[in-house]
Amino acid sequence: MNIEKEIFKKIESYDRILIHRHMRPDPDAIGSQLGLKEILQKNFPNKTVFAVGTKIEGLDYLGQMDVVEDADYEGALVIVTDTANTARISDERYKLGREWIKIDHHPNDEPYGDVVYVDTNVSSCSELVARIAFDNGLELNENAARLLYAGIVGDTGRFLYPSTTAATLAIASKLRAFDFDASALLRKVEEISIPVAKLSGYVFQNLEIDENGAARVILTNEIMKSFGVEDYETSAVVSIPGSIENIHAWGIFVQQPNGKFRVRLRGKDIPVNEIAKRHNGGGHPLASGANAKDMVECDEIYKEIQEVVGRGVKNELT
Ligand SMILES: [Mn+2]
Numbered sequence: 001m002n003i004e005k006e007i008f009k010k011i012e013s014y015d016r017i018l019i020h021r022h023m024r025p026d027p028d029a030i031g032s033q034l035g036l037k038e039i040l041q042k043n044f045p046n047k048t049v050f051a052v053g054t055k056i057e058g059l060d061y062l063g064q065m066d067v068v069e070d071a072d073y074e075g076a077l078v079i080v081t082d083t084a085n086t087a088r089i090s091d092e093r094y095k096l097g098r099e100w101i102k103i104d105h106h107p108n109d110e111p112y113g114d115v116v117y118v119d120t121n122v123s124s125c126s127e128l129v130a131r132i133a134f135d136n137g138l139e140l141n142e143n144a145a146r147l148l149y150a151g152i153v154g155d156t157g158r159f160l161y162p163s164t165t166a167a168t169l170a171i172a173s174k175l176r177a178f179d180f181d182a183s184a185l186l187r188k189v190e191e192i193s194i195p196v197a198k199l200s201g202y203v204f205q206n207l208e209i210d211e212n213g214a215a216r217v218i219l220t221n222e223i224m225k226s227f228g229v230e231d232y233e234t235s236a237v238v239s240i241p242g243s244i245e246n247i248h249a250w251g252i253f254v255q256q257p258n259g260k261f262r263v264r265l266r267g268k269d270i271p272v273n274e275i276a277k278r279h280n281g282g283g284h285p286l287a288s289g290a291n292a293k294d295m296v297e298c299d300e301i302y303k304e305i306q307e308v309v310g311r312g313v314k315n316e317l318t
Helices: 003-012 027-043 092-096 125-135 142-156 166-176 182-190 194-206 221-227 231-237 273-278 295-317
Strands: 016-020 048-051 077-081 099-104 115-118 214-219 249-255 261-267 282-284 287-292
Touching: 003 099, 003 115, 003 125, 016 027, 027 048, 027 077, 027 125, 027 142, 077 092, 099 125, 125 142, 125 166, 142 166, 142 182, 194 214, 194 221, 194 231, 214 221, 214 295, 221 249, 231 249, 249 295, 261 273, 261 295, 273 282, 273 287, 273 295, 287 295
Parallel strands: 016 048, 016 077, 077 099, 099 115, 214 249
Antiparallel strands: 249 261, 261 287, 282 287
């Protein structure tokens, strides 16, 4: 059976559907989750649909999570969007449903769920949800279009990254035809606070760049405290090195309250996800996350970035 048909068969057979997404959400996690919720509510008005997950810091303009009880999962269908592995699912109660479905665009290293629908060729999970909706003749409303558009904009860096295809733009165009203020939405997606603006200055000033174009910056607890910035706000500075000439790949090392480091790895044109996998993480070829227990491991990771960049640059030249 066609996988989309299989998903709709499941959706049709349940009265209650709970949609989860990943921890530390970004616009694509929220956009795909809440966009799907809007679409299901509009097209299946007799079903109860909830969006579940921890409070969404800084993304309130997209929407809110629902408050649910454990009992709501009884005999219910769970759908998880934009989440590569179960460890990253926000709110562990996803386990309480009767059946579950994975809808995602990350490499399918952990194919969890009764139905697994992963397409790594789309820019974002929001693009995938929109495509499913359009291809199956589902109706959208303004808010669903706004949410999915925000997700696509977020994951493509405003249509900058190579994951932006002709199909992405065709879907974005269909979404944009709905009556919402896309300009105001994009400004909101890109908006940063004054403390984060000042932290951005720090990143530009202190970025270590090697001769091949590998780069890193380390944001210790002390530095973040001095700027009055919380961990979740640092996502806004991750793309900064990508705007600098000759930089190919980089890492942003953010210390956590427990002293360990969360590492965001990015490549402009050189994959970094193998490095992430070696250090307790994973993700897309050009956008991954890893973990480092201390400064020694941070240095190891940076060395590995330097190696892949060095190799990449050399291959280009020979
Ligand atoms: Mn995504």
